[in-house]
Amino acid sequence: GAGVSQTPSNKVTEKGKYVELRCDPISGHTALYWYRQSLGQGPEFLIYFQGTGAADDSGLPNDRFFAVRPEGSVSTLKIQRTERGDSAVYLCASSLTARQGHTGELFFGEGSRLTVL
Amino acid sequence: KNEVEQSPQNLTAQEGEFITINCSYSVGISALHWLQQHPGGGIVSLFMLSSGKKKHGRLIATINIQEKHSSLHITASHPRDSAVYICAVRRIQGAQKLVFGQGTRLTINP
Numbered sequence: 001g002a003g004v005s006q007t008p009s010n011k012v013t014e015k016g017k018y019v020e021l022r023c024d025p026i027s028g029h030t031a032l033y034w035y036r037q038s039l040g041q042g043p044e045f046l047i048y049f050q051g052t053g054a055a056d057d058s059g060l061p062n063d064r065f066f067a068v069r070p071e072g073s074v075s076t077l078k079i080q081r082t083e084r085g086d087s088a089v090y091l092c093a094s095s096l097t098a099r100q101g102h103t104g105e106l107f108f109g110e111g112s113r114l115t116v117l
Numbered sequence: 118k119n120e121v122e123q124s125p126q127n128l129t130a131q132e133g134e135f136i137t138i139n140c141s142y143s144v145g146i147s148a149l150h151w152l153q154q155h156p157g158g159g160i161v162s163l164f165m166l167s168s169g170k171k172k173h174g175r176l177i178a179t180i181n182i183q184e185k186h187s188s189l190h191i192t193a194s195h196p197r198d199s200a201v202y203i204c205a206v207r208r209i210q211g212a213q214k215l216v217f218g219q220g221t222r223l224t225i226n227p
Contacts, residue, residue, distance in 0.1 A: 041220075042203055043205075045217075105150075
């Protein structure tokens with residue numbers, strides 16, 4: 001597609017359940033980012049992929065959160081044993097790789113709104 | 118203290134007014150982004166700056182690297198400019214990760 005696509009757009013689940021959120025980046029973008037945005041806050045970094053590997057996962061809040069990008073394009077963010085505090089909009093962005101002296105413009109998806117009851 | 122601070126947090130103005138939103142940061146950066154987020158909508162990149170000034174239509178963004186400060190200006194503001202404007206910096210260290218400000222909620226009344 002032309003832009004970054006995220007599914008589902010809305011997900012309501014019960015506390016303790018497992019959730020997967022999907023991001024389909026712009027074709028050819030090697031860099032992929034996951035962010036989380038709580039109501040009234042700016043986005044908070046979760047994880048960054050360069051190709052298939054997680055280059056920086058320092059933003060994942062705990063080991064219930066995990067993300068994969070097995071073929072270097074689509075990425076899935078997985079949340080185990082969901083808690084009410086996980087409720088947020090999960091944003092995905094992609095870019096061409098930012099290299100030394102070069103910055104990559106980010107293109108964001110519409111986000112997946114997760115509500116944990 | 119947040120690495121990226123925006124001011125004001127909320128701004129309400131009348132249509133036609135000149136708008137300024139400020140962003141200060143405390144780390145060395147390779148680039149600064151201004152982003153726009155409409156209610157319930159995705160985030161759109163407005164500008165990416167590493168020095169100087171950029172203009173696109175009624176929007177102008179400036180950055181002063183020495184003072185670690187950037188401003189986003191909107192001339193002849195319009196109700197459709199109502200959105201949250203977010204400043205984000207790409208650190209020199211850990212350069213792939215953007216650090217976001219809290220955002221400035223702008224409301225333009227007709």
